[in-house]
Amino acid sequence: MDRGTRARLAEASVSGYLLRRLLSLLPVLWAVVTLIWLILFVLPGDPAALMAGGLRADPHVLATIRADWGLDDSAPVQYLRYLAHLASGDFGNSYLQGRPVSRILAETFPATAILALAAMVLASLGGVALGVVCAAWEQRWVDHLVSFISLVLISLPVFWLGMMLILLFASSLGWLPVLGYGMEGRRIPGTGFHLPELKHLILPALTLALFSLGAICRVTRASLLEVLKQPYVRSARAKGTSPLALHLRAALRNALIPVVTVLGIDLATLLGGAVATEFVFAWPGLGKTIVHGIADRDLPLVEGGVICLCLAFVLVNVAVDLCYTLVDPRVRLQ
Amino acid sequence: MILFRRSLAFWALASLLLVAVACSSGEPPKPAVEQVLRMRMRENPPDTDPAQSADTLSDRINLAIHDGLVDFDPRSVELIPAVAESWDISHDGLQFTFHLRPGVHFHNHRVLTSADVVYSFTRILDPKVNSKRREILADIKGAETFTRGKSSSVQGLEALDAGTIRITLERPLAYFLQLLGTPAAAIVPREVYEDPQKGFLSHPVGCGPFKLSRWERSQFMELEAFGDYYGGRPKLSRILVRFIENPASAMEEYRHGGLEYMDEMVGSESTIAREMPQDYRKAPFLGTFYFGFNLARLPFKGNVELRKAFNYAVDRQALCEQVFEGTLSPSRGILTPGTPGYNPELKGYSYDPGRARESLVKAGYPGGKGLPVLDLWVNNNQKLLEAAQKVQADLKAVGIPVRVKAADFATFLQALQGTPEAPGEALFYRYGWNADYPDPDAFLYWLLHSRNAGPAGNIGRYSNPKVDALLDRARSLVRMEERIPLYREAERIAVEEDAVWLFLADYTQRVLIKPYVKGVVLSPLGAIRIPLERLWIEAPAPASQKPR
Numbered sequence: 001m002d003r004g005t006r007a008r009l010a011e012a013s014v015s016g017y018l019l020r021r022l023l024s025l026l027p028v029l030w031a032v033v034t035l036i037w038l039i040l041f042v043l044p045g046d047p048a049a050l051m052a053g054g055l056r057a058d059p060h061v062l063a064t065i066r067a068d069w070g071l072d073d074s075a076p077v078q079y080l081r082y083l084a085h086l087a088s089g090d091f092g093n094s095y096l097q098g099r100p101v102s103r104i105l106a107e108t109f110p111a112t113a114i115l116a117l118a119a120m121v122l123a124s125l126g127g128v129a130l131g132v133v134c135a136a137w138e139q140r141w142v143d144h145l146v147s148f149i150s151l152v153l154i155s156l157p158v159f160w161l162g163m164m165l166i167l168l169f170a171s172s173l174g175w176l177p178v179l180g181y182g183m184e185g186r187r188i189p190g191t192g193f194h195l196p197e198l199k200h201l202i203l204p205a206l207t208l209a210l211f212s213l214g215a216i217c218r219v220t221r222a223s224l225l226e227v228l229k230q231p232y233v234r235s236a237r238a239k240g241t242s243p244l245a246l247h248l249r250a251a252l253r254n255a256l257i258p259v260v261t262v263l264g265i266d267l268a269t270l271l272g273g274a275v276a277t278e279f280v281f282a283w284p285g286l287g288k289t290i291v292h293g294i295a296d297r298d299l300p301l302v303e304g305g306v307i308c309l310c311l312a313f314v315l316v317n318v319a320v321d322l323c324y325t326l327v328d329p330r331v332r333l334q
Numbered sequence: 335m336i337l338f339r340r341s342l343a344f345w346a347l348a349s350l351l352l353v354a355v356a357c358s359s360g361e362p363p364k365p366a367v368e369q370v371l372r373m374r375m376r377e378n379p380p381d382t383d384p385a386q387s388a389d390t391l392s393d394r395i396n397l398a399i400h401d402g403l404v405d406f407d408p409r410s411v412e413l414i415p416a417v418a419e420s421w422d423i424s425h426d427g428l429q430f431t432f433h434l435r436p437g438v439h440f441h442n443h444r445v446l447t448s449a450d451v452v453y454s455f456t457r458i459l460d461p462k463v464n465s466k467r468r469e470i471l472a473d474i475k476g477a478e479t480f481t482r483g484k485s486s487s488v489q490g491l492e493a494l495d496a497g498t499i500r501i502t503l504e505r506p507l508a509y510f511l512q513l514l515g516t517p518a519a520a521i522v523p524r525e526v527y528e529d530p531q532k533g534f535l536s537h538p539v540g541c542g543p544f545k546l547s548r549w550e551r552s553q554f555m556e557l558e559a560f561g562d563y564y565g566g567r568p569k570l571s572r573i574l575v576r577f578i579e580n581p582a583s584a585m586e587e588y589r590h591g592g593l594e595y596m597d598e599m600v601g602s603e604s605t606i607a608r609e610m611p612q613d614y615r616k617a618p619f620l621g622t623f624y625f626g627f628n629l630a631r632l633p634f635k636g637n638v639e640l641r642k643a644f645n646y647a648v649d650r651q652a653l654c655e656q657v658f659e660g661t662l663s664p665s666r667g668i669l670t671p672g673t674p675g676y677n678p679e680l681k682g683y684s685y686d687p688g689r690a691r692e693s694l695v696k697a698g699y700p701g702g703k704g705l706p707v708l709d710l711w712v713n714n715n716q717k718l719l720e721a722a723q724k725v726q727a728d729l730k731a732v733g734i735p736v737r738v739k740a741a742d743f744a745t746f747l748q749a750l751q752g753t754p755e756a757p758g759e760a761l762f763y764r765y766g767w768n769a770d771y772p773d774p775d776a777f778l779y780w781l782l783h784s785r786n787a788g789p790a791g792n793i794g795r796y797s798n799p800k801v802d803a804l805l806d807r808a809r810s811l812v813r814m815e816e817r818i819p820l821y822r823e824a825e826r827i828a829v830e831e832d833a834v835w836l837f838l839a840d841y842t843q844r845v846l847i848k849p850y851v852k853g854v855v856l857s858p859l860g861a862i863r864i865p866l867e868r869l870w871i872e873a874p875a876p877a878s879q880k881p882r
Contacts, residue, residue, distance in 0.1 A: 043744075043745070044741075044744070044745040044748050044749070045742070045743075045744025045745045045747065045748050046744070046747070046748050047744075049744075049747050049748065049751060049789065050743075050744060050747065052388075052466060052789070053388035053389070053466045054388070054389065054743075054747060056388070056780070056789070056790065056791050057466070057751070057789040057790070058466065058468060058469060058789070058790060059788060059789055059790060060468075061464055061465070061466050061468070062789060064461070064464045065464065068464070096380060097378075097380070098532070098535060099535070099536075104551075107551055107552075108551075108552070163582060163583070163586075166583065166586050167586070170586065170590060171586055171589065171590055174590075177592070178583065178586050178587040178590050178592055179578060179583050179584075179586075179587055179592075180553070180554075180576065180578075180587075180592075181550075181553050183550075183553075183554065194550070279579060279580050280580055280582075280583055281583065282552075282553075282576070282577065282578040282579065282580065282583060282584075284550070284551065284552035284553045284577075288552070288579070289552070292377070295742055295743065295744060296744065297744050
């Protein structure tokens, strides 16, 4: 088999794999949409009352809102109507904002994605480096200290950690802004979206990263120690390979498979779980928007947000699967 | 050579003069202060359409962008001219003729005319718009038939010429002018607000002192001084409204110098007041805080002695001092100090556990025996929960069993409101009411009249024909001195005879404003009425306080 044929076969294999993964997403999405819809439907609270002005609402206005939004219809009718709109790619309009959900998602999801990616970069660089240090000095004081700090970081509530970082780096030292996204970030042409200013990104990304960093460090350490016990590493050591080359060249790449898995899960979790950080740093992200949507019983907004996160979750996992093949050539997509 | 010497002498003299001038002026000239006010708001304003403005966030923004025919003086809350420079009222109080100020421009630079006033008011009554604030114009002649779709225009709205408009009412309404000062009664340009795509929701256009220049959702809203504002260009060149949900983070930002104005405080207010005495401002506010009874259900239905027992059992003074650190003051009735018609002689209820026990006996529940455990509904808020726990302890001391039930706002709302026909499930709940306009009617009509039973305001479903008649009569009179005795009598009946709810406290407003922001006036109608167009920044901000 020549090289071109092999490349074509590999390409077909990846395309087929992606198609299968995306198709398998459909029943998952349907189940998630239905579950969220049911939960929001049975929750006490009337979105029409909130739309009509909260504590003081004109009964006539309330009735008109219910009729306009079809909130008087039976549950099956509302559910099927929502599914029909969704099937045609229409997420509907947000009850409270009165704007298309797709536009709200386009405004908020990139901010969350940027935050999660920045946190992931910081966490993976720091976590892997510290994991290598721990494994290299196993059972020495450095290992014990880093392991202890990792455990502390995993245990700290994000909300508290964020406030402490604000007090230290913004209020006391004055190095970084307290909160916000920044007004001067570069606007992405053709979209209404603008990037955050770097100085505004650092603290929220660090807050999120510190939480993940501990877990990545521990997984890297454990995995690396496992690989270091392999016969090929012992052979390399016997041949006189330096400890640095042994850890970084011979062992680390093979130890990365579980680390990549954790990174993938962490990134997907950060996308949906950055809400506390978004809240502390006034970050205009999707997590905060979904939480508001739940409080306001804004069903289209919550559904749209959850579908968006679901898609992101699956795509990240697909990317992780693809990364396996890069990290370890023995892994094949099936 | 001589020329050279003369020239040298000239330059030496000039240099000396320059040095002298510099020395005589003391410090080098200060750079002009950047006139930017950065204020915190919890989140985006939900409704930038004034016709739908029904919450403080929306009202704050709408008051900056829009103006109505009249306005309130922020200090005295008396009516002052706005878009209308003057008005005449007919002897029977039915016709109001407004003379518009010449040269009022919208932000799109079009001149405002009486046709815009007719359009704006018709829009509020339009059934298709379904305005949350329709009630402010509901008494205009022909409003009802128009809203029901039986006529194509509102009979009582007439543009006499480009600068004059006449409004005719169905019946006299003493506070009609006050209603026109509420944020919903803003004048808007037809060409912008007829957009079926509702572009005005993201780019509102008004004739107010500030125009929207940029809105990044959930980040900030930038308002720019409107150069053609009829009241003169505002001193502030721009206002940056920053959306910061977490009050703890916002407090840090305020301390750090990233905000000039904060509307919510975290932690002990007395500590904050000590820490920042020049920033902390407190002022009266036309609002009342109480725990309501569901009068349509047992055990409160028809049992006035039980309701009085609750009122005697609670120590309001201790509640205000211990829970609210003196920021709220105990109330004796419904109307708050500063409201026209406020009755300082109303007795109300003093803290008297002995009388509470006596009332319980008369109510048929001696020592609280036979009373079910009552859920006290509170929406999730730390201070409200603490207040509920204090009231729970006081009631328990006389034998009334109460369980605090905290819920998110949507659940809380549903439990309270019910429908106009059926009461909600909550029997005992926290409630509060702010006046939209400075008139006793703003409290008493909405909270007590049986016509408003349910979501319209009378959540407790109080119904007393005598009180209804007094309120109806007071609404129809024009002269305040004739109206006030009627309102006072209605309030006395509701408080002293019927004990309609558990009276607790009068609200105050507290804000943090940097001392270098000048021209601040806290209106009794709330911090949303701080006249932004009159503010200016006095001192140059230190380096760390430059607008970001």
